[in-house]
Amino acid sequence: MPAEAPPPFLFSGGGAFVPTGRQTPMTDVITRAEDTKPAPPVVPPKGGAKERWSRRAPLLPALIFAIIITQVPFLFTIYYSTLSWNALRPGVRDFVGFDNYLTVLTDDRLRSALLNTVILTAGAVIFSMILGLGLAILMDRKFLGRGIVRTMLITPFLIMPVAAALLWKHGIFNPDYGLINGIFGGNTAWTTSYPKAAIITTLVWQWTPFMMLILLAGLQSQSNEVLEAARVDGAGAWRIFTTMTLPHLRQYLELGALLGSIYLVNTFDAIFTITQGGPGTATTNLPYEIYQTIFSKYEYGEASAAGVVVVILTIIVANFALRVISGLFKMEEGR
Amino acid sequence: MTTMTAPKPAARRRLGNSIWGIAAWIAGIIFVFPVIWMILTALKQSKDVTTNPPVWFFTPTLEHFSTVLGGNITPYLLNSLMASVFSTLLVVCLATPAAYALSLRPVRKWTDALFFFISTKMMPPVAAVLPIYLLTVRIGIKDNIWTMVILYTSMNLPLAIWMMRSFLLEVPKEVLEAGEVDGAGLITSIRRIILPIVAPGLAATALICFIFTWNEFFLAVNLTDTVASTAPIYLLGFISGRGPFLADLSAAATLLSLPVLIAGWVAQNKLVRGLSMGAVK
Numbered sequence: 001m002p003a004e005a006p007p008p009f010l011f012s013g014g015g016a017f018v019p020t021g022r023q024t025p026m027t028d029v030i031t032r033a034e035d036t037k038p039a040p041p042v043v044p045p046k047g048g049a050k051e052r053w054s055r056r057a058p059l060l061p062a063l064i065f066a067i068i069i070t071q072v073p074f075l076f077t078i079y080y081s082t083l084s085w086n087a088l089r090p091g092v093r094d095f096v097g098f099d100n101y102l103t104v105l106t107d108d109r110l111r112s113a114l115l116n117t118v119i120l121t122a123g124a125v126i127f128s129m130i131l132g133l134g135l136a137i138l139m140d141r142k143f144l145g146r147g148i149v150r151t152m153l154i155t156p157f158l159i160m161p162v163a164a165a166l167l168w169k170h171g172i173f174n175p176d177y178g179l180i181n182g183i184f185g186g187n188t189a190w191t192t193s194y195p196k197a198a199i200i201t202t203l204v205w206q207w208t209p210f211m212m213l214i215l216l217a218g219l220q221s222q223s224n225e226v227l228e229a230a231r232v233d234g235a236g237a238w239r240i241f242t243t244m245t246l247p248h249l250r251q252y253l254e255l256g257a258l259l260g261s262i263y264l265v266n267t268f269d270a271i272f273t274i275t276q277g278g279p280g281t282a283t284t285n286l287p288y289e290i291y292q293t294i295f296s297k298y299e300y301g302e303a304s305a306a307g308v309v310v311v312i313l314t315i316i317v318a319n320f321a322l323r324v325i326s327g328l329f330k331m332e333e334g335r
Numbered sequence: 336m337t338t339m340t341a342p343k344p345a346a347r348r349r350l351g352n353s354i355w356g357i358a359a360w361i362a363g364i365i366f367v368f369p370v371i372w373m374i375l376t377a378l379k380q381s382k383d384v385t386t387n388p389p390v391w392f393f394t395p396t397l398e399h400f401s402t403v404l405g406g407n408i409t410p411y412l413l414n415s416l417m418a419s420v421f422s423t424l425l426v427v428c429l430a431t432p433a434a435y436a437l438s439l440r441p442v443r444k445w446t447d448a449l450f451f452f453i454s455t456k457m458m459p460p461v462a463a464v465l466p467i468y469l470l471t472v473r474i475g476i477k478d479n480i481w482t483m484v485i486l487y488t489s490m491n492l493p494l495a496i497w498m499m500r501s502f503l504l505e506v507p508k509e510v511l512e513a514g515e516v517d518g519a520g521l522i523t524s525i526r527r528i529i530l531p532i533v534a535p536g537l538a539a540t541a542l543i544c545f546i547f548t549w550n551e552f553f554l555a556v557n558l559t560d561t562v563a564s565t566a567p568i569y570l571l572g573f574i575s576g577r578g579p580f581l582a583d584l585s586a587a588a589t590l591l592s593l594p595v596l597i598a599g600w601v602a603q604n605k606l607v608r609g610l611s612m613g614a615v616k
Contacts, residue, residue, distance in 0.1 A: 058432030143356025
C-alpha cells in the first residue's frame with residue numbers, strides 16, 4: 001500500500017528480526033526462510049563495483065517503483081500537514097507549523113475515531129483468532145471430506161469485502177427480512193442497535209479463515225514424533241495441548257495477530273457500506289474519519305496531519321509487534 | 336505391548352476422529368452458510384425474497400442474473416479485469432527479479448531492502464490518498480484504469496516479493512552450483528533449473544495478487560468516477576436499497592465474487608503462504 005516511513009527508522013534491525021542463529025524445526029515462522037538460506041547471505045562481492053551492480057540490477061526497478069509510488073506521496077502528506085488548507089477557501093494555503101497536529105490531537109472526533117479503531121480492530125482480531133484456533137484444531141485431523149470442509153471454510157475470505165458487507169447488511173442483519181430475525185424471530189435492527197458488534201461480526205466472518213490457515217500451518221509443523229513420544233509417556237490430550245502445542249503455536253498466534261491487525265486497522269469497506277460510520281460516530285474509525293475530512297469537509301491540512309498521526313501509530317504498533325516476535329526467537333535460541 | 340493394546344485405542348481413535356469430523360463439517364457449513372444464503376436469494380422469485388420467516392423451498396429462477404448481466408455491469412467487469420490482469424503482470428515482472436536479488440544472489444543489505452518492502456505494505460493507504468488524489472486530478476489521470484494498474488502494482492509488490500523470495504529459497508543450492516560447474520549461464524540456469532521449480536509458486540503469487548486487486552475498494556472509490564470504476568464500485572448502487580432489490584444484489588455479489596472464489600480455490604494450498612508474505616508454509 002502506498003505511504004510509509006523510511007525503513008531504517010522503522011525496522012532498524014531487520015537482522016534482529018530474522019536471527020541467524022540455529023533454529024530448531026519447531027521455530028518455523030519467518031526464520032524458516034533463514035534456515036534454507038544459501039549460507040551467509042553477505043557474500044563479499046568478488047568483482048568489486050561491477051559485481052555489486054550486477055547483483056543490484058534486478059532489484060532496482062522494484063525498489064525505484066516502490067519509492068516513487070509509496071514514499072513520495074507520504075512526503076507530500078507531511079508537507080500538506082503543515083498547511084492551513086481547506087479546498088473550499090481557494091488560494092489560502094498558509095504555513096501553520098504544527099497547528100493541524102494540535103487540532104487533530106485535541107479533537108474529540110479524532111479521539112473517538114481512534115478509540116473505535118482500537119475496539120473494532122481488537123474485537124475482530126481476538127474473536128477471529130479464537131474461532132480460527134478452534135477450527136484449526138478441528139482441521140488438524142484426518143476425516144472424511146477434509147478438503148471440502150477446508151474449501152468451505154476459506155470461502156468467506158474470498159468473497160469480495162464490499163459484497164460480503166452488503167450481504168450481511170441486507171441479507172442477514174435487516175430487521176424485516178434478514179436471516180437472523182427470520183430464523184430467531186424478533187425485530188432487532190442489528191446494524192443500528194449494535195453497530196460495532198455488527199461490523200465486528202462481518203469482519204470476524206471474513207477473517208477467521210485467515211487465522212485458521214496460519215494456525216493450521218502452525219499445528220501441522222509440529223513434530224509428530226515428539227507428540228507421539230509424549231503420548232507414550234502418558235501425557236493426556238489437554239496436557240499435551242497446554243504444555244506443548246500452545247507454546248509451539250505462540251509465534252503463529254502472534255504472526256496472525258500482527259498481520260490481522262495491520263490489515264484490519266485499515267477497515268474501510270465494511271464501515272462505508274454497512275453503517276457509514278454511524279449511527280452518529282459509533283463506528284467511525286480513523287480511515288473513515290480521514291476519508292470524510294478529505295472528501296466531505298475538504299480540510300486537506302487537517303486530514304494530512306491525521307494521516308501522519310495514523311502512520312506514526314502504525315509504526316509503533318508494527319515495531320512493537322515485530323520486537324515481540326524477535327524477542328521470542330531469542331528466547332527460543334537461549335533454551 | 337503394542338500388539339495387545341493396539342485394537343482398542345485404534346477403534347477409539349477412529350470413533351473420536353469421526354466425532355471431530357462431524358464437528359468440522361458443522362463448522363464448515365455454518366461458515367459457508369451466508370454464501371449459500373446469498374446464492375439461494377439470487378435464485379429466488381422476487382416474491383420469495385423478503386419474506387419473514389424465510390422461504391427455503393422455491394422454484395429457482397435465473398431472472399436476477401439476467402437482470403444484472405443485462406444491466407450496465409460489463410464496463411465494471413472489464414475495468415476490474417484490466418486492472419487485475421495488468422497489475423498482476425507488472426507485479427510479477429518487478430517482483431521476481433527483485434526476489435532473486437534478495438535470495439539466490441543477494442545484494443549486500445538484503446535484509447534492509449526486504450524490510451523496506453514489507454514496511455510499505457504496513458502503512459495505511461489513507462495516509463497517501465490525498466496527494467495521489469490531487470496529483471491525478473491535476474495531471475488529468477484520475478478515473479483512469481492505468482492509474483489504478485500502477486497503484487495496485489505498488490499495493491501488491493511487497494507481498495509478491497516476499498512470497499517469490501520464499502519460493503526461490505526452495506531452489507537447492509547444490510543444483511544451482513552443479514549447473515554453474517557444467518557451464519550453465521544465468522539465462523540457462525533460470526530457464527532450466529529455477530523456473531521449473533518456482534513455476535507453481537509464481538502461479539500462486541499471481542493468483543493472490545489477482546485476488547487482492549479484484550477486491551480492492553478504498554483506492555477505487557476515491558480515484559475513479561465513471562470511466563474506470565471497478566467491480567466493487569458497481570455494488571455501491573445497492574447500499575441503501577430495500578425490498579426485492581436484495582435478489583439482484585445477491586446475484587451481482589455472486590457474479591462479482593466468482594472470479595476470486597475460483598482463483599482462491601485453485602490457489603488454496605498456497606494461500607496461507609501468500610497471506611503471511613511467505614513466512615508460513
